[in-house]
Amino acid sequence: xxxxxxxxxxxxxxxxxxxxxxxxxxxxxxxxxxxxxxxxxxxxxxxxxxxxxxxxxxxxxxxxxxxxxxxxxxxxxxxxxxxxxxxxxxxxxxxxxxxxxxxxxxxxxxxxxxxxxxxxxxxxxxxxxxxxxxxxxxxxxxxxxxxxxxxxxxxxxxxxxxxxxxxxxxxxxxxxxxxxxxxxxxxxxxxxxxxxxxxxxxxxxxxxxxxxxxxxxxxxxxxxxxxxxxxxxxxxxxxxxxxxxxxxxxxxxxxxxxxxxxxxxxxxxxxxxxxxxxxxxxxxxxxxxxxxxxxxxxxxxxxxxxxxxxxxxxxxxxxxxxxxxxxxxxxxxxxxxxxxxxxxxxxxxxxxxxxxxxxxxxxxxxxxxxxxxxxxxxxxxxxxxxxxxxxxxxxxxxxxxxxxxxxxxxxxxxxxxxxxxxxxxxxxxxxxxxxxxxxxxxxxxxxxxxxxxxxxxxxxx
Amino acid sequence: xxxxxxxxxxxxxxxxxxxxxxxxxxxxxxxxxxxxxxxxxxxxxxxxxxxxxxxxxxxxxxxxxxxxxxxxxxxxxxxxxxxxxxxxxxxxxxxxxxxxxxxxxxxxxxxxxxxxxxxxxxxxxxxxxxxxxxxxxxxxxxxxxxxxxxxxxxxxxxxxxxxxxxxxxxxxxxxxxxxxxxxxxxxxxxxxxxxxxxxxxxxxxxxxxxxxxxxxxxxxxxxxxxxxxxxxxxxxxxxxx
Numbered sequence: 001x002x003x004x005x006x007x008x009x010x011x012x013x014x015x016x017x018x019x020x021x022x023x024x025x026x027x028x029x030x031x032x033x034x035x036x037x038x039x040x041x042x043x044x045x046x047x048x049x050x051x052x053x054x055x056x057x058x059x060x061x062x063x064x065x066x067x068x069x070x071x072x073x074x075x076x077x078x079x080x081x082x083x084x085x086x087x088x089x090x091x092x093x094x095x096x097x098x099x100x101x102x103x104x105x106x107x108x109x110x111x112x113x114x115x116x117x118x119x120x121x122x123x124x125x126x127x128x129x130x131x132x133x134x135x136x137x138x139x140x141x142x143x144x145x146x147x148x149x150x151x152x153x154x155x156x157x158x159x160x161x162x163x164x165x166x167x168x169x170x171x172x173x174x175x176x177x178x179x180x181x182x183x184x185x186x187x188x189x190x191x192x193x194x195x196x197x198x199x200x201x202x203x204x205x206x207x208x209x210x211x212x213x214x215x216x217x218x219x220x221x222x223x224x225x226x227x228x229x230x231x232x233x234x235x236x237x238x239x240x241x242x243x244x245x246x247x248x249x250x251x252x253x254x255x256x257x258x259x260x261x262x263x264x265x266x267x268x269x270x271x272x273x274x275x276x277x278x279x280x281x282x283x284x285x286x287x288x289x290x291x292x293x294x295x296x297x298x299x300x301x302x303x304x305x306x307x308x309x310x311x312x313x314x315x316x317x318x319x320x321x322x323x324x325x326x327x328x329x330x331x332x333x334x335x336x337x338x339x340x341x342x343x344x345x346x347x348x349x350x351x352x353x354x355x356x357x358x359x360x361x362x363x364x365x366x367x368x369x370x371x372x373x374x375x376x377x378x379x380x381x382x383x384x385x386x387x388x389x390x391x392x393x394x395x396x397x398x399x400x401x402x403x404x405x406x407x408x409x410x411x412x413x414x415x416x417x418x419x420x421x422x423x424x425x426x427x428x429x430x431x432x433x434x435x436x437x438x439x440x441x442x443x444x445x446x447x448x449x450x451x452x453x454x455x456x457x458x459x460x461x
Numbered sequence: 462x463x464x465x466x467x468x469x470x471x472x473x474x475x476x477x478x479x480x481x482x483x484x485x486x487x488x489x490x491x492x493x494x495x496x497x498x499x500x501x502x503x504x505x506x507x508x509x510x511x512x513x514x515x516x517x518x519x520x521x522x523x524x525x526x527x528x529x530x531x532x533x534x535x536x537x538x539x540x541x542x543x544x545x546x547x548x549x550x551x552x553x554x555x556x557x558x559x560x561x562x563x564x565x566x567x568x569x570x571x572x573x574x575x576x577x578x579x580x581x582x583x584x585x586x587x588x589x590x591x592x593x594x595x596x597x598x599x600x601x602x603x604x605x606x607x608x609x610x611x612x613x614x615x616x617x618x619x620x621x622x623x624x625x626x627x628x629x630x631x632x633x634x635x636x637x638x639x640x641x642x643x644x645x646x647x648x649x650x651x652x653x654x655x656x657x658x659x660x661x662x663x664x665x666x667x668x669x670x671x672x673x674x675x676x677x678x679x680x681x682x683x684x685x686x687x688x689x690x691x692x693x694x695x696x697x698x699x700x701x702x
Binding site: 009108187191195 | 518529536537546561
């Protein structure tokens, strides 16, 4: 990558550094103040400014004579083009008419930018018209010429040089200021352009890596779905055959064998549940969640869910209260709603220390909705984690040696299922005091397909 | 970015105009914010005879922070009649002016890296060094061959590294290291001298300044430094007056 060439690398001609119109006004006022004409040429000899003061009649008269015209043009040529060096010093040019010009190079940053020509003026020492002028024509009218010449300022060469020096000082400031302003403006634009180019490039890179991440995410979901399915098949056999053995189909069992088989079955069921969760999440992420809506009693589903976690909570010494008041019947997917409640209740059991209490309750909520709360007196969640607990695979304690098990899928599934119903899920919590999860479900879910977290519509049937 | 060695030369600012017999060079003072880049240029401006330098152009904000850059032209004509034009630039140090730094660095022929030698500034110095290398690459410049001098500035401050530590640094890295207290003018001329010496040698190798342009290293440096107030510098010699 190479940047486009900056204008800093370019050389600026004089005309670009000055506002020519304003500059001409300055020149005019300067020339009129000193009553001497002023010309400014750029480096290639282009005339940028030409102010004439007092010499129009005199020079005009000379121009009426062919020889005068010819010599005048020669003088002008010399004044404009003859080398005057690159030192900050004036050069005096004599005109055949007896007048004088002083010229000085315009130097900027060591470069020759052009020249300033000051004149014509009549030198103080000139007392009469020179012979070179008188002989330009046989009918030369010296009296008239002298009269015209009096309109031109009479001044000593040293004084004229001093005035010119003063002007050169002014011009230097103008050129410097002009250059500085030009650079400011142009560099500003270049800097913005360059920043824009850089940001565009970075955006492109971000888009690329985002697309790559999305593709990886899709591959991950596919992998999970396939693997879950493949894992479930043999696991079903493991559980099935354990069950058959427990039922004595393989012959009588000792008490010890029975106990071991019980553990195999229980852990097998746990594993199956986990795999099912993974399959659910991959379905959700692939946007393949389908709701089967039926009219139901939410209270019944709550009691079912509590019944599921009751054995575990008893074992842990927790008090579980399920007191559903009469809430309206709602339209929802029974299995999914039950799973949501089981997930929330399991979490509550998991994170509440022995002796704690879990409450499952429901109430009417504004907007024709029903709110179902699952509260516990557990360890709670600190604020920094609250926003992310519904993220897939998110664990408040992400360390490998964490105290509480789980795949980090339960709440993500709850959120997806509730949102698929057109509802919302929220959490309030204080570390050490407990947490309350709330599902807000519409009594009648919207008929349009609800959106899953991946933005794909879930078909509501 | 590799394999641009050949092109890198084209990216250098050095402009040789055989017809008008001119050589234009660019030196950039690079470094972290508040390391003293502008102070270096201001000090040089004070010490240099107006005969060989132009005005110091400063584009800054109200609070005296460099907005775009500072720039000072230096120029002279050699005995063989070659006009040498040198432009000294600083870059804005504040992080947000990254794109401006990259633009100003474009086509540079040599670099004075101005670092704050206090220990507390080490991380920032290293970050800007890396940032400079990156920006040189972005400009198609090869930092391995570019003349670079490091100025360890602010030697008078309490936390600054000791001379022994600078000695260690000198033995570790390739670029020359010059100590300075730019605010007092110490080391400023020495830094420029070291930069221009390296710059001359680099250009002599690539363009034959001596052979083709009849400019010797001695003349190149003298044309500038005979117009610099050398009192109190390590460059010796009584001031030219």
